[in-house]
Amino acid sequence: MDRKIIYVDHAATTYLKPEVFEQMKPYFTEYFGNPSSIYYLGRESKKAIENARTTIAECLGAQPSEIYFTGSGTEADNWAIKGVAYANRKKGKHLITSAIEHHAVLHAFDFLKKEGFEVTYLPVDENGFVKPEDLAAAIRPDTTLVSIMFANNEIGTIQPIKELAAIAKEKGVIFHTDAVQAMGNIDVKVNELNVDLLSMSAHKFYGPKGVGALYIRKGVRIDSFVHGGAQERNRRAGTENVAGIVGMAAALKLAYENLDEYNRHLRRLSDRLINGVMERIPYVRLNGDREKRLPGNVNFSFRFIEGESLLLMLDMKGIQASSGSACTSGSLDPSHVLLAIGLPHEIAHGSLRITFGEKNTEEDVDYIIDCLAEIVDRLRQMSPLYEDFVKNGEKA
Amino acid sequence: MHPRNVGEIEDADGVGQVGNPKCGDIMKMYLKIENDVIVDAKFKTFGCGAAVATSSIATELIKGKTIDEALKVTNKAVVEALDGLPPAKLHCSVLAEEAIAAAIADYKRRHGLDVDDNQCPGCCKKCETDEEE
Numbered sequence: 001m002d003r004k005i006i007y008v009d010h011a012a013t014t015y016l017k018p019e020v021f022e023q024m025k026p027y028f029t030e031y032f033g034n035p036s037s038i039y040y041l042g043r044e045s046k047k048a049i050e051n052a053r054t055t056i057a058e059c060l061g062a063q064p065s066e067i068y069f070t071g072s073g074t075e076a077d078n079w080a081i082k083g084v085a086y087a088n089r090k091k092g093k094h095l096i097t098s099a100i101e102h103h104a105v106l107h108a109f110d111f112l113k114k115e116g117f118e119v120t121y122l123p124v125d126e127n128g129f130v131k132p133e134d135l136a137a138a139i140r141p142d143t144t145l146v147s148i149m150f151a152n153n154e155i156g157t158i159q160p161i162k163e164l165a166a167i168a169k170e171k172g173v174i175f176h177t178d179a180v181q182a183m184g185n186i187d188v189k190v191n192e193l194n195v196d197l198l199s200m201s202a203h204k205f206y207g208p209k210g211v212g213a214l215y216i217r218k219g220v221r222i223d224s225f226v227h228g229g230a231q232e233r234n235r236r237a238g239t240e241n242v243a244g245i246v247g248m249a250a251a252l253k254l255a256y257e258n259l260d261e262y263n264r265h266l267r268r269l270s271d272r273l274i275n276g277v278m279e280r281i282p283y284v285r286l287n288g289d290r291e292k293r294l295p296g297n298v299n300f301s302f303r304f305i306e307g308e309s310l311l312l313m314l315d316m317k318g319i320q321a322s323s324g325s326a327c328t329s330g331s332l333d334p335s336h337v338l339l340a341i342g343l344p345h346e347i348a349h350g351s352l353r354i355t356f357g358e359k360n361t362e363e364d365v366d367y368i369i370d371c372l373a374e375i376v377d378r379l380r381q382m383s384p385l386y387e388d389f390v391k392n393g394e395k396a
Numbered sequence: 397m398h399p400r401n402v403g404e405i406e407d408a409d410g411v412g413q414v415g416n417p418k419c420g421d422i423m424k425m426y427l428k429i430e431n432d433v434i435v436d437a438k439f440k441t442f443g444c445g446a447a448v449a450t451s452s453i454a455t456e457l458i459k460g461k462t463i464d465e466a467l468k469v470t471n472k473a474v475v476e477a478l479d480g481l482p483p484a485k486l487h488c489s490v491l492a493e494e495a496i497a498a499a500i501a502d503y504k505r506r507h508g509l510d511v512d513d514n515q516c517p518g519c520c521k522k523c524e525t526d527e528e529e
Binding site for chain 2: 305306308309312313316325334345346381382383384385387
């Protein structure tokens with residue numbers, strides 16, 4: 001790439017670490033056998049998968065037999081939600097989730113609603129937190145599943161998962177958490193948290209795309225999701241993505257080994273950005289909690305401007321970021337997360353998400369602040385909303 | 397993104413604003429009109445890249461035209477001048493057409509001329525009904 005690129009969209013995806021790629025390579029070309037085959041090449045592939053399963057189980061503090069590989073984080077979410085809903089439908093058809101879940105969760109619940117299930121959506125406060133007392137009040141005798149995300153992909157808010165899972169446990173309800181954004185950022189241990197199901201996706205922590213996993217606690221009633229061969233203990237059919245699975249395990253192991261240092265690095269960059277922007281740009285708000293947020297996540301709303309225009313102009317400066325504006329959400333409504341934390345539409349439209357990663361530097365942050373100050377000013381100069389505000393004040 | 401004709405005209409003869417902040421697009425158009433000919437056009441837009449592009453190209457298209465000619469600039473002409481728009485962004489071109497109409501209606505009102513009541517008075521609700529496919 002010739003152009004200057006500053007990649008700050010690590011919540012969307014990360015690059016594959018070269019040392020992870022090296023470990024994957026032999027399974028594309030040399031050890032390409034089908035893990036279900038009984039000869040040497042098949043056994044080598046099988047061994048690689050089982051080693052990866054053990055590595056991931058060790059990171060999570062789980063048993064290897066509780067780790068199931070999937071094709072994505074989305075598939076893991078769909079499996080957890082639909083699999084538990086159907087397997088337990090004789091007990092009841094009531095399910096609970098939150099208003100700020102990823103679409104992989106929300107749309108799985110939408111599907112179940114059409115199938116006759118009832119779904120309660122817990123609200124969140126202005127920083128994006130689910131209140132434990134709301135969960136306790138929502139659980140009914142016919143509730144079979146609670147699914148609350150670990151950390152939000154847009155505003156970075158980290159939920160009190162341990163507390164929420166304890167409430168579900170006490171009432172005998174299965175608890176799932178979509179930990180796609182948390183993994184690689186937080187020291188997730190399934191037994192400390194007492195979660196029953198947990199989804200992850202490799203490409204969020206410097207692993208490859210096209211591979212995810214679902215942790216299923218031993219004894220949890222769940223239906224199979226993909227039907228076919230006997231892979232994944234008869235629960236998820238389809239020839240395994242061997243290289244991808246090897247890559248996910250290698251990437252997760254590296255992430256767990258470097259958690260503290262990685263956190264400190266990201267937090268330093270985020271703090272520098274937040275402080276710099278708040279100091280230099282007026283009429284801006286930080287979305288999400290100031291402290292209990294993913295260390296690399298920063299989400300701003302700039303008043304009087306629209307997020308997609310902001311992204312296009314940042315892109316011209318080489319800055320790759322994302323927004324919750326309608327134009328980037330694929331509908332005319334801005335992000336459901338920003339609306340759920342109480343932002344008015346026009347302020348939600350002006351949002352910007354920056355998510356830092358390993359290679360970002362303080363120089364990157366300073367460059368982003370300079371560009372933002374210039375671009376936000378330029379967009380405001382061309383905004384009729386800003387003109388009204390300047391002429392008529394807050395009432396306009 | 398290098399839009400042409402951004403800004404406002406201090407002593408504009410016609411000003412029109414369409415759209416609403418809820419749907420994420422607002423366009424404001426300023427016209428300088430001499431003897432029914434649009435001698436200058438400028439705009440301000442709160443909106444996505446396509447909204448900025450359609451308002452900019454719309455001002456380019458109507459400059460030098462009479463107001464009657466300008467009223468014939470359709471959203472289709474705006475889209476063609478931009479070499480096409482994705483389906484989800486077509487409502488932006490409709491908004492540009494309406495912004496022209498709203499600014500001209502304002503000019504006519506100031507000069508005691510008949511205003512076609514079918515013209516967009518502000519938010520056309522298009523944004524709420526034109527859901528993408």
